[in-house]
Amino acid sequence: MRLVLSSLFTLTLIAGMATVAGPVAAQGNPIKIGAILPLTGSGASYGVWMKGGAEMAAEEINARGGIAGRKLEVIYEDHAADASKAVNAMQRLVEVEKVPFSMTSYSSPTLAIQPIAAQHKVVIMNGGGQSDSLAGKDYLYNNIPVVSNEVGVIAEWLAKDKKLVNAVMIVANDEAGRNSADTFREKFGAAGGKVLAEERVALDATDFRAQLAKLKARGGDLLYISSYGRNVAIIADQARELGITIPMAGTSWVLVPETFKSKGAEGMLVTKLPFDPNSSFAKKFKDKYKTNAGFFAVQYYSATMIFAKAAEEAMKKNGGVLTGEGVKNAIESIRSFDTLSGKLVFQPNHGAVMDIEAGTMKGGKVVVEKVIKAAP
Amino acid sequence: MDLFLQLAATGLVVGSLYVLCAIGWGLIYGTTLHFHVAHGAVFTLAAYYAYAAQKLLGLPLAIAVLVAICAAAISGMLIDLLIYQPLERRGAIRTTLFIASLGLLTLIENVLAIIFTPDPLRMDVGSLGDSVQLGPVFLTRLHLVSVATALLGLLALMAFLKYSRWGQAIRAVSSSPEMARTVGIDLRRVHLLTYAVGSAITAPAGILIAMDVGVEPYRGTTFVLLASVAVIMGGIGSIPGAALGALFLALLENLGVWKIPSEWQSTIAFGVFLIFIVVRPRGFFGRKIQSAEI
Numbered sequence: 081m082r083l084v085l086s087s088l089f090t091l092t093l094i095a096g097m098a099t100v101a102g103p104v105a106a107q108g109n110p111i112k113i114g115a116i117l118p119l120t121g122s123g124a125s126y127g128v129w130m131k132g133g134a135e136m137a138a139e140e141i142n143a144r145g146g147i148a149g150r151k152l153e154v155i156y157e158d159h160a161a162d163a164s165k166a167v168n169a170m171q172r173l174v175e176v177e178k179v180p181f182s183m184t185s186y187s188s189p190t191l192a193i194q195p196i197a198a199q200h201k202v203v204i205m206n207g208g209g210q211s212d213s214l215a216g217k218d219y220l221y222n223n224i225p226v227v228s229n230e231v232g233v234i235a236e237w238l239a240k241d242k243k244l245v246n247a248v249m250i251v252a253n254d255e256a257g258r259n260s261a262d263t264f265r266e267k268f269g270a271a272g273g274k275v276l277a278e279e280r281v282a283l284d285a286t287d288f289r290a291q292l293a294k295l296k297a298r299g300g301d302l303l304y305i306s307s308y309g310r311n312v313a314i315i316a317d318q319a320r321e322l323g324i325t326i327p328m329a330g331t332s333w334v335l336v337p338e339t340f341k342s343k344g345a346e347g348m349l350v351t352k353l354p355f356d357p358n359s360s361f362a363k364k365f366k367d368k369y370k371t372n373a374g375f376f377a378v379q380y381y382s383a384t385m386i387f388a389k390a391a392e393e394a395m396k397k398n399g400g401v402l403t404g405e406g407v408k409n410a411i412e413s414i415r416s417f418d419t420l421s422g423k424l425v426f427q428p429n430h431g432a433v434m435d436i437e438a439g440t441m442k443g444g445k446v447v448v449e450k451v452i453k454a455a456p
Numbered sequence: 457m458d459l460f461l462q463l464a465a466t467g468l469v470v471g472s473l474y475v476l477c478a479i480g481w482g483l484i485y486g487t488t489l490h491f492h493v494a495h496g497a498v499f500t501l502a503a504y505y506a507y508a509a510q511k512l513l514g515l516p517l518a519i520a521v522l523v524a525i526c527a528a529a530i531s532g533m534l535i536d537l538l539i540y541q542p543l544e545r546r547g548a549i550r551t552t553l554f555i556a557s558l559g560l561l562t563l564i565e566n567v568l569a570i571i572f573t574p575d576p577l578r579m580d581v582g583s584l585g586d587s588v589q590l591g592p593v594f595l596t597r598l599h600l601v602s603v604a605t606a607l608l609g610l611l612a613l614m615a616f617l618k619y620s621r622w623g624q625a626i627r628a629v630s631s632s633p634e635m636a637r638t639v640g641i642d643l644r645r646v647h648l649l650t651y652a653v654g655s656a657i658t659a660p661a662g663i664l665i666a667m668d669v670g671v672e673p674y675r676g677t678t679f680v681l682l683a684s685v686a687v688i689m690g691g692i693g694s695i696p697g698a699a700l701g702a703l704f705l706a707l708l709e710n711l712g713v714w715k716i717p718s719e720w721q722s723t724i725a726f727g728v729f730l731i732f733i734v735v736r737p738r739g740f741f742g743r744k745i746q747s748a749e750i
Contacts, residue, residue, distance in 0.1 A: 120574045160574070253719060280719050286576065286669035289466045290713040290721070297459035310576070314669065321587045322462065323594040 110151040111402060113387060114173035114182030115380070116166050116189065119158035122284055122309035123186070125336040126208060126376050130185060131156055132369045133377035136361075137384035147388050148395045154384070155179070161254075161283060161309075163192035174200045180404040181391070183383050184220075187211030187256040194220045202404040203411065205386065207379030210333075211259045215429040219404070221411060222431045223383050223424060224353070225454075227256075228263045230331045230436055233452045234351040235267035237438045238329055241450065242349065244302040245273040248295040250288065250315055252307035253280040260331070261306040268304075276300045281307070288315050289322060296324050308333035316344030332375060340444045348441040352448075353434050354421050361420055382419040390414060458592035463710045465590075469599040471706030472606030473661040475699045477679045478686035479613055480658030482698035484532075485687060487630040487650045491554040494535055495658065495683065496676030497564035502528035502659035503666035503675075504568055507577055517582070525659040532655025533648050535560065541644060561677065568673040576670030584667065602664045609657050610699050616653070617695065626650055630693060658683075685729050691739030700740055705729070 115134050119127040138152050146152055155177055157169035166189030173179045174196060182197070184190045185208035197204045198218040206214060210227035214220065238244045247268060251261040258280075265275045277298040279291035292315070295303065303319060303326055305312055312334040319328065320343070329349040339345045355375040356362065365373035387407065393414060394406030416425045424432050439448040481495045505527040509520035539560060543553055584598040617623040628636040629646045637643055665675065683698075686705055690697025705725050712724040733739075 122575075124573070124575045280717070282719075286672070287470070290463060290710050291718045293459055293462040293466060294713055294718065296462075321594060321596055323587070323589065 110153040111147055111391065112153045112155055112177050112179050113384075114155050114157060114169070114177065114179045116157045116159050116169045116173075116182060116184045116193065117380075118161050118185060118309075119156065121160035121162075122311055123161050123336075125310065125338060126185065126308075126374075127158070128369065128371065129374045129377035130183075130208065130380040132365055132373070133380035133382075134183060134384045136365065136368065136377075137381045137388075141384070141388050147391050148400065152384075152388065154183075159186065159189045161186055161189070163188045166190070167192050167196065169193075170196045170204075174202055180402055181205070181387050181407050183207065183380060183387075185209060187214060187259065188254055190214060190220065191217075191255065194218075197404075200404070201408070203387075203390075203407045205383045207383045208376055209256060210331075211256050212263065213255070213259065215431050217430065219408060220430060221426060223386060223419075223426075224379060224432060225434050225436075226431050227260045227331070228267070229433065229454075230351055230353070231260055231263040232267045233436045234329060234331055234349075234438065235264055235273065236271045237351070237450065237452075238302060238304075238349060239268060239271035239273040241438075242327075244327060244329075246300040247273060247275050247302040247304045248298050248300040249275055249278040249304045249306055250291060250295065251278055251280045252283045252311065254283055256308070256333075257283070257306050260333070261304075264304060264306060275304075281311075283307070283309070283311065285311070286314060288318050292319050292322050292324060296322060301326050303328045305330040305334055309336060310338045312336065313338035313342035313345060316342050316348065318344070320344040335374065335446070337371065337374075339441075345441055346443075349438075350441060350446055351436050351438045352446055353436060359420065378420050382417075382421065382424065385419065386411070386417050386424075389417060460711070460714060461591070461593050463714055464707065465593045465595060465599075467707040467710030468703075469595065469602055470710065471703040472603045473665055474679070474682055474686060474702035474706050475606045476609050476661035477658050478683040478690070478698040478702035479610060479695050480654040480656075480661075481680060481683040482687040482690070482692070482695060483613070483626070483657070484650055484654040485684075486693040486695075487626055488536075488540075488647050489550065490536075490540055490557070491550065491684070492535075492540075492557055493554065493677075493680050493684075494539075494557040494560040494564070495532075495654070496678075496680030497561045498528050498532050498535070498655045498676075499658050499662040499679050500565065500568065500673060500676035501531050502655075502662035503671045504572065506663045506666065507572075507579055507671045510579055511577075517580070521660070521663055524663055525656050528659035528662070529652040529656040532651040536647055536651040541647070561680070565673045565676065572671070572673065574673055576672045578670050579667050581667045596668075598664065598668055602668075605660050605664065606699075609660065610695070613653070613657055614695055622649055626653070685726070689729060689732060689739050691741040694739075694741040697739055697741035 117127045117130045134154050138154050141152050159166035170193035173182050181203045184204045184206045187209035190206045190209045194217050204220050206222045207224050212226050212228050214222055215226050249261055251257045279295055281288055281291055305315055327349055332352045335352055353375050355378055362373040365377055390407050390410035391402055393410040395402050398406050433454040435454050436452045437448045438450045439446045484492050502524050505524035506520050509515045509523045539556055586597055588595050588597055617627055625641050625646050686701035687698045690701030708728055709721050709725045
């Protein structure tokens with residue numbers, strides 16, 4: 081009984097503190113939002129872009145006076161591609177930092193934190209993960225198209241334009257890798273191609289020779305890489321080292337700095353989402369971070385800007401009070417946002433559509449050969 | 457058939473790294489009876505030493521590798537001198553030593569991850585990364601160097617143990633510490649020497665894999681686990697046994713992929729190990745494992 085009483089007391093105390101903290105936070109304190117990103121591990125290069133993009137956006141927002149006069153502060157958390165780390169980070173953001181909004185990335189980590197977001201009414205915006213299962217989830221918005229769009233485009237381009245119809249696949253054994261591989265198998269089949277064999281590999285592996293040797297022995301005229309991060313460059317290099325001469329292909333996931341530097345990736349057939357490396361954003365990024373910007377830098381710049389606009393609207397409607405629910409309603413009512421990659425319209429399934437470009441990797445650059453316009 | 461040959465060649469390359477790790481660990485375990493899992497940390501440290509010597513000090517690759525091997529040998533000796541010897545002097549049992557070793561492994565790995573980040577760091581290997589074709593088999597020059605290093609390392613270690621005075625002292629302690637003590641061998645000094653030799657022979661494995669696929673903080677754990685399995689498989693106290701066990705595991709892992717999906721790689725290896733050790737507990741060549749030894 082004593083225990084029950086004392087825990088009741090503690091609860092009341094905590095509740096009391098929370099109500100005290102509420103109004104204080106509304107009076108000109110900084111607005112804190114989260115960003116759960118791959119800052120270490122195989123996807124750390126994405127993390128550099130994502131964090132840089134968000135940082136640049138926050139600096140610009142604060143330079144022009146913040147959001148409704150309040151400073152924006154982004155709290156960065158690392159999920160290292162691990163769903164359980166993402167859950168810990170999300171819980172910290174929700175319970176300790178009390179954020180109304182967080183950026184997120186990668187499919188498995190995002191799926192893992194979505195129930196927490198929905199339960200606590202915190203909006204999460206994913207600008208990186210592309211698994212189909214990310215669509216249509218409460219409180220989760222994706223400012224990136226889900227994978228079936230892009231994989232559909234590359235499957236058709238490879239089979240119909242490039243006349244490559246017998247594929248072998250190397251697949252990262254996680255939600256994103258498997259989902260993308262299944263979609264590729266389906267769309268490639270529909271376009272007249274056939275997947276002869278598939279080998280799954282761990283995302284944190286560094287030696288793919290046994291799997292590649294097996295795929296090589298299977299024949300085929302195309303090696304499709306359904307993986308991402310630094311893996312891709314190692315796979316490409318080891319494939320060439322094993323004497324695999326057939327073309328390799330992958331979606332925008334494969335486009336990380338390691339891949340651009342890899343000798344094995346020369347001639348790789350890729351699709352990418354629109355990003356102009358000569359834009360003023362890219363130049364500013366390069367000056368600030370001493371590394372070339374990529375598509376995902378723009379994505380997280382955009383996500384931060386979308387939040388700023390939605391938050392301003394939400395505070396206007398709710399008498400200066402900022403809640404996750406308010407942000408969600410604002411996103412739903414605004415729907416169409418101007419971003420660096422053009423107009424972004426959130427679809428009813430909380431996803432975005434974009435143009436997709438297809439091309440070949442040459443001398444560390446993608447030479448675009450075809451642009452597939454987004455269906456309106 | 458081409459696939460079989462390629463997988464066998466890849467297995468041989470991976471196996472040569474396992475061999476170097478296993479004979480180093482086996483030498484230390486056979487002589488000191490310390491279940492030295494922190495050997496995995498020495499393996500990893502060797503790679504970071506080589507990386508630091510090449511990238512931070514700007515030394516040429518060959519010199520950087522030599523510096524790293526010496527530094528790894530010293531690290532192994534320091535672990536014995538500063539951790540195991542004080543524990544033994546205070547009468548700690550072997551389990552305590554094992555737990556201390558496990559703690560040290562975790563500590564070193566995490567410190568390395570904090571200093572260098574958990575992300576793999578690439579070393580410059582120049583033309584060693586070039587591809588070489590041997591019939592239907594494709595390897596890199598670095599892979600050939602790995603196989604040669606393992607072979608030379610194994611022969612050198614066996615010759616050292618057989619012909620040199622210090623090597624004979626190690627063998628004496630390994631076969632009977634009490635007897636060695638009565639003929640005037642200083643056990644502590646022999647232990648230190650064993651740590652130096654065992655660490656130096658394993659260091660090239662850590663460095664070679666780092667040159668091939670990058671320097672990473674957590675790889676040592678897998679390697680020391682495989683090394684201990686190889687040593688038990690080969691027979692405790694037998695250096696050729698440890699080498700054979702290591703090679704067997706690597707070939708099994710790689711050839712297993714031939715007919716079975718590749719995500720089963722380590723499941724196959726450890727499954728076969730369990731069956732093997734139940735059927736033949738003394739391994740290929742070794743003495744029977746005494747319960748007191750583990």
